Amino acid sequence: MEEVMSIIFxxxxxxxxxxxxxxxxxxxxxxxxxxxxxxxFADAKERLKIVLVxxxxxxxxxxxxxxxxxxxxxxxxxxxxxxxxxxWLRYGGxxxxxxxxxxxxxxxxxxxxxxxxxxxxxxxxxxxGSGSSTPRQRRRKNEGEEQTVLVAALxxxxxxxxxxxxxxxxxxxxxxxxxxxxPRAYYRCTHQKLYNCPAKKQVQRxxxxxxxxxxxxxxxxxxxxxxxxPTASAAVPTAPTATTVTTSHPVDYGTFFDMADAMMFGSGxxxxxxxxxxxxxxxxxxxxxxxxxxxxxxxx
DNA sequence: CGGATTTGACCGCT
DNA sequence: AGCGGTCAAATCCG
Numbered sequence: 001m002e003e004v005m006s007i008i009f010x011x012x013x014x015x016x017x018x019x020x021x022x023x024x025x026x027x028x029x030x031x032x033x034x035x036x037x038x039x040x041f042a043d044a045k046e047r048l049k050i051v052l053v054x055x056x057x058x059x060x061x062x063x064x065x066x067x068x069x070x071x072x073x074x075x076x077x078x079x080x081x082x083x084x085x086x087x088w089l090r091y092g093g094x095x096x097x098x099x100x101x102x103x104x105x106x107x108x109x110x111x112x113x114x115x116x117x118x119x120x121x122x123x124x125x126x127x128x129g130s131g132s133s134t135p136r137q138r139r140r141k142n143e144g145e146e147q148t149v150l151v152a153a154l155x156x157x158x159x160x161x162x163x164x165x166x167x168x169x170x171x172x173x174x175x176x177x178x179x180x181x182x183p184r185a186y187y188r189c190t191h192q193k194l195y196n197c198p199a200k201k202q203v204q205r206x207x208x209x210x211x212x213x214x215x216x217x218x219x220x221x222x223x224x225x226x227x228x229x230p231t232a233s234a235a236v237p238t239a240p241t242a243t244t245v246t247t248s249h250p251v252d253y254g255t256f257f258d259m260a261d262a263m264m265f266g267s268g269x270x271x272x273x274x275x276x277x278x279x280x281x282x283x284x285x286x287x288x289x290x291x292x293x294x295x296x297x298x299x300x
Numbered sequence: 301c302g303g304a305t306t307t308g309a310c311c312g313c314t
Numbered sequence: 315a316g317c318g319g320t321c322a323a324a325t326c327c328g
Contacts, residue, residue, distance in 0.1 A: 171306080177318075178318085
């Protein structure tokens with residue numbers, strides 16, 4: 001909350017500066033500062049939304065109810081432990097994003113570096129293209145519900161990677177999205193084949209904040225596996241419908257149960273350290289909220 | 301050697 | 315027609 005206030009104050013300061021230097025400003029400079037001001041207040045508003053949603057979820061948690069808060073239009077909200085960590089990592093220290101130019105550069109290089117990889121294009125063009133006679137099977141676009149979360153990038157280590165959310169994902173595509181500065185990456189559950197797990201997610205950096213990922217989850221996990229490769233004890237597909245689930249099913253509550261398992265009993269994975277979950281005060285989950293996918297697309 | 305990633309092509313949808 | 319999501323061969327990597 002203090003952070004929201006500080007952003008608002010920052011915006012007010014910008015307004016003041018603009019006011020005082022208004023007469024001598026060129027139209028270009030005016031436009032620039034107006035942009036900055038608009039962005040600052042929009043940011044504050046976004047974060048305020050997060051705070052509100054989180055308040056609701058805290059109430060729900062206190063009553064040991066599902067950590068799901070119904071938003072308008074039946075969108076669901078969920079807190080994921082891994083994401084909390086990201087929040088801490090990002091906002092545990094300073095709230096401003098200055099002094100991060102180097103990291104930004106690194107991220108951009110990493111993203112653009114994909115194209116720099118030398119590949120044998122000759123084989124590619126001949127191989128997978130028009131020559132294939134067997135028509136691909138393609139499912140229709142699933143109209144199931146989506147859950148979109150904003151996640152802070154890790155400040156330490158490899159900031160190029162999307163934050164760990166205690167599930168293992170396998171990347172299956174990446175696309176440049178019109179009007180977006182950064183490509184969108186497509187992931188599906190690593191255990192899709194083993195357990196017919198339909199979970200997918202899309203990860204994309206925000207245009208105006210490369211340190212924040214927009215993560216869109218589709219489908220829910222039926223595999224009940226965390227972080228690492230399946231183990232004999234962990235790989236128990238308990239869901240009775242596990243084998244019958246298809247992508248025609250929209251999001252169900254499996255995701256929540258996955259998460260509840262993780263929160264209550266700790267992660268089965270080796271890499272996840274749950275110590276961060278509820279540090280002394282002010283629970284660190286201010287950074288998730290859900291939006292309706294068809295509106296509020298701030299990336300454009 | 302097998303699983304994960306990369307990346308151009310393919311295809312459904314608007 | 316073009317965008318976005320997915321496929322799958324090639325490639326990478328442990």
